[in-house]
Structure formats: C-alpha cells, structure tokens
Amino acid sequence: MVDLILRNANLPDGRGPVDIAIAGGRIMQVAPGIDAPDAPQIDVTGRLVSPPFVDAHFHMDATLSLGMPRLNRSGTLLEGIALWGELRPTLTQDALVERALRYCDLAVSRGLLAVRSHVDVSDPRLVTAEALIEVRDRVRPYLDLQLVAFPQDGYFRAPQARAALERALDMGLDVVGGIPHFERTMADGAASVAELCRIAAERGLPVDMHCDESDDPQSRHVETLAAETIRHGLQGRVAGSHLTSMHSMDNYYVSKLIPLMAEAQLHVISNPLINITLQGRHDSYPKRRGMTRVPELMAAGLNVAFGHDCVMDPWYSMGSGDMLEVAQMAVHVAQMTSVDARRQAFEAVTTNPARVLGLEGYGIAPGCRADLVVLQARDPLEALRLRARRLMVLRAGRVIAETPAEVTQLSLPDRAGTLDASTIAPPAD
Numbered sequence: 001m002v003d004l005i006l007r008n009a010n011l012p013d014g015r016g017p018v019d020i021a022i023a024g025g026r027i028m029q030v031a032p033g034i035d036a037p038d039a040p041q042i043d044v045t046g047r048l049v050s051p052p053f054v055d056a057h058f059h060m061d062a063t064l065s066l067g068m069p070r071l072n073r074s075g076t077l078l079e080g081i082a083l084w085g086e087l088r089p090t091l092t093q094d095a096l097v098e099r100a101l102r103y104c105d106l107a108v109s110r111g112l113l114a115v116r117s118h119v120d121v122s123d124p125r126l127v128t129a130e131a132l133i134e135v136r137d138r139v140r141p142y143l144d145l146q147l148v149a150f151p152q153d154g155y156f157r158a159p160q161a162r163a164a165l166e167r168a169l170d171m172g173l174d175v176v177g178g179i180p181h182f183e184r185t186m187a188d189g190a191a192s193v194a195e196l197c198r199i200a201a202e203r204g205l206p207v208d209m210h211c212d213e214s215d216d217p218q219s220r221h222v223e224t225l226a227a228e229t230i231r232h233g234l235q236g237r238v239a240g241s242h243l244t245s246m247h248s249m250d251n252y253y254v255s256k257l258i259p260l261m262a263e264a265q266l267h268v269i270s271n272p273l274i275n276i277t278l279q280g281r282h283d284s285y286p287k288r289r290g291m292t293r294v295p296e297l298m299a300a301g302l303n304v305a306f307g308h309d310c311v312m313d314p315w316y317s318m319g320s321g322d323m324l325e326v327a328q329m330a331v332h333v334a335q336m337t338s339v340d341a342r343r344q345a346f347e348a349v350t351t352n353p354a355r356v357l358g359l360e361g362y363g364i365a366p367g368c369r370a371d372l373v374v375l376q377a378r379d380p381l382e383a384l385r386l387r388a389r390r391l392m393v394l395r396a397g398r399v400i401a402e403t404p405a406e407v408t409q410l411s412l413p414d415r416a417g418t419l420d421a422s423t424i425a426p427p428a429d
C-alpha cells in the first residue's frame with residue numbers, strides 16, 4: 001500500500017527522472033514509472049529531490065540572542081565568549097526554549113531536519129541543558145536534535161565545569177564536548193582532551209570538540225584528539241570542530257598530521273561562515289581566511305561536514321538556517337570551484353554530516369526514512385549556485401513545509417514575461 005509517490009525526481013547522485021514511492025513513513029521503492037495509479041502523487045518533474053540538510057555544528061542555546069545584552073564590537077571570538085558570559089546568568093528556560101523553537105521553525109522551512117547543537121554547561125544551574133532537552137523532545141516529530149555537553153569556559157578553566165559536564169551527561173546529553181584551545185595552557189588543553197575522551201569511552205558516547213579555533217599554528221590539540229581517539233578505541237566516533245589553526249600550520253607538520261587524523265577516523269567539522277568572519281582578526285594584510293584545509297582533508301579520505309555554528313548570536317549577526325549558504329561560502333573560501341569539489345560541498349551539508357550524527361535511515365533508497373526536500377533546481381550544483389528554494393519539505397512521508405517557487409514578473413521593453421532563475425542555463429553546444 002503506497003501512501004505517496006513523488007513523480008519524476010532528479011536525485012543528487014545523478015539518477016533521474018525516477019519515482020519515489022513512500023509507505024509507512026519510509027521509502028518503499030525508487031524507480032522510473034512506478035505503477036500505483038491510486039496513490040496520491042506529487043509531480044516534481046525537473047526538480048532535485050534530496051535527503052534533508054544536516055547541520056553538524058550549531059549553538060541552539062545562543063541563537064537569536066543578538067544584541068543581548070549588547071553587540072560584539074570587536075567581532076572577535078573572545079569578545080563573543082565574554083558577551084555570552086554576561087548573558088548567561090540571566091537566561092531562563094522559557095526564553096531558551098522559545099528562541100530554540102523559533103530557530104527550528106526556520107530550519108524546517110530550509111529543509112534542515114537534523115542539527116547537532118553544542119549546549120554550554122558552564123553555568124552549574126544547567127538551565128541550558130534543561131531547556132535544550134525539552135526542545136529535543138518537542139521537535140522530535142520533525143527534527144533530529146543531538147546535544148553536545150560543551151564546557152564553553154574551559155573544562156579545567158571554569159571552576160564548576162567538570163562536575164556540571166558530568167551532570168549534563170547524566171541528564172541525557174548525547175555527546176561529550178570540549179574546548180582545549182581555551183584552557184589556560186597548552187598542557188591543560190591536552191589534559192582536557194585526554195580526560196574528556198576517557199569520559200566518552202567510559203560512557204559509550206561520541207566526542208565533538210571545538211578544537212584549535214585559532215589562527216595560532218602552534219595550537220595542535222587535534223593531534224592529541226587523534227591520539228586519544230586511537231588510545232581509547234573511539235575511531236569513527238570523534239569529531240574535531242573548527243580546526244582553523246590548520247590553516248596557518250607549517251605544511252611539513254600537516255603532512256604528518258592528516259594521516260594521523262585519518263588513522264583515528266576523525267570526523268572534521270568546518271564552519272565556513274564563522275571561520276571567515278572570526279579568524280584573521282589580528283592580521284593586517286594579507287588577512288588569513290582561517291578555514292581548515294577542507295579539500296586536502298577530503299582528499300585524504302576524512303569525512304568532512306560543514307556547520308552553520310551561529311545565527312544571530314554574540315559571534316555572528318547574520319545567518320538564516322540555510323545550509324546552502326554555508327556550503328556556498330565554503331566553495332568560495334576553499335576555492336572548491338571544480339565540478340567534483342562543488343558536489344563535495346553539497347555532500348558536506350547532507351550525507352557527510354548525516355554520518356557525523358550517525359543518523360539512521362538517511363538517504364534515498366528503499367528502507368530509508370521518507371525525509372525529503374524538493375528544491376527549485378535541477379541538480380545539486382544548481383541548488384548550490386542559486387541557494388535554491390525548498391519548495392517542499394517532507395518528514396516521514398508527510399509534507400511539513402511548503403514555499404512557493406521564486407518567479408519574477410518582468411516588465412521590460414520587448415522582454416516582458418516571467419523569469420525562473422532555475423531555468424537559465426548556458427547555451428547548449
């Protein structure tokens with residue numbers, strides 16, 4: 001019994017046009033011309049149908065707090081942390097939940113149906129953890145929210161962080177976080193990585209650390225993270241977020257580091273929008289871009305995902321929950337302009353972060369969850385170029401968000417008519 005059929009879809013891997021038959025919230029069949037005349041149908045001819053966007057790195061507790069209590073004047077990571085520290089004692093569960101739910105609405109409208117959010121556990125009241133656990137439960141029918149216990153002020157540096165982090169994990173946060181480059185010394189940073197990996201191994205949890213978010217080429221905590229991953233047998237369960245110091249590292253050292261990261265099967269999470277705005281702030285000219293070495297890490301076989309990191313918070317005044325904006329920034333910053341590289345950029349906001357989060361049933365194949373996004377574009381490259389509209393977002397086979405196609409009415413001399421940007425292509429040979 002088929003519940004719904006999408007007719008004539010283009011798939012991200014180039015298959016198409018194909019039909020997608022859905023039953024019981026799962027994909028039942030993917031094939032051309034599926035025979036089910038009585039099933040409800042949606043015609044998606046010429047449209048890309050993708051699995052949903054996934055954000056591997058976000059801060060749901062800080063989102064939409066821009067200007068509270070004031071704006072970040074220097075634009076630096078450190079002023080952002082200080083500002084957040086001013087806001088934190090005033091946070092209430094109701095306000096946190098309300099902001100997070102509003103962001104989730106925006107995310108769904110953009111076809112973003114899975115988010116890994118760091119949750120600051122520096123305040124021993126743990127109001128952030130309480131609030132985000134409530135949000136995780138409330139959005140579960142339409143969005144997968146994974147929560148990282150994140151000691152924003154430093155695991156050793158903040159006096160109550162160690163106990164608070166363990167309590168947050170006891171409450172049910174999903175992932176062990178860290179911030180080694182923000183500890184008082186390099187040695188403390190390395191010790192925090194070792195301690196947090198031990199906790200994760202004992203609890204059977206994944207690890208995702210803010211790691212080396214700095215222009216300092218001597219910030220090498222990712223090396224310790226890889227070594228501790230191997231020591232504890234955590235291969236494939238540990239992610240290094242940001243890794244911006246790798247941008248500035250000596251090439252010879254990197255030639256040793258990347259194979260070590262590959263041996264540890266580290267996931268790499270880069271945050272292009274935030275890295276390009278926060279890094280290089282101490283440079284005059286030339287100014288470093290700061291983003292980690294995405295193409296080189298991908299070429300070495302590491303799973304690289306992109307994160308949005310921030311939307312309208314103490315660190316970043318922009319953003320709109322659009323993972324195609326994130327991928328588009330990565331293409332520019334890392335000069336990922338070849339056809340293959342642009343395809344990889346699309347994968348870095350879909351399949352690659354789905355691997356980081358370990359999402360069950362992600363993809364377009366029989367048995368996968370019928371979570372799908374219909375885009376106003378023919379293929380992933382066009383979706384990326386246009387930051388194409390999400391015409392329809394489906395969760396478990398049900399339409400949960402719809403946006404009209406973008407069509408402009410032109411009134412030009414001799415050229416009156418409608419314009420759909422997704423139909424403009426170079427002349428055929």
Ligand code: FE2
Binds near residue numbers: 057058059118210309
């Ligand atoms: Fe972050």
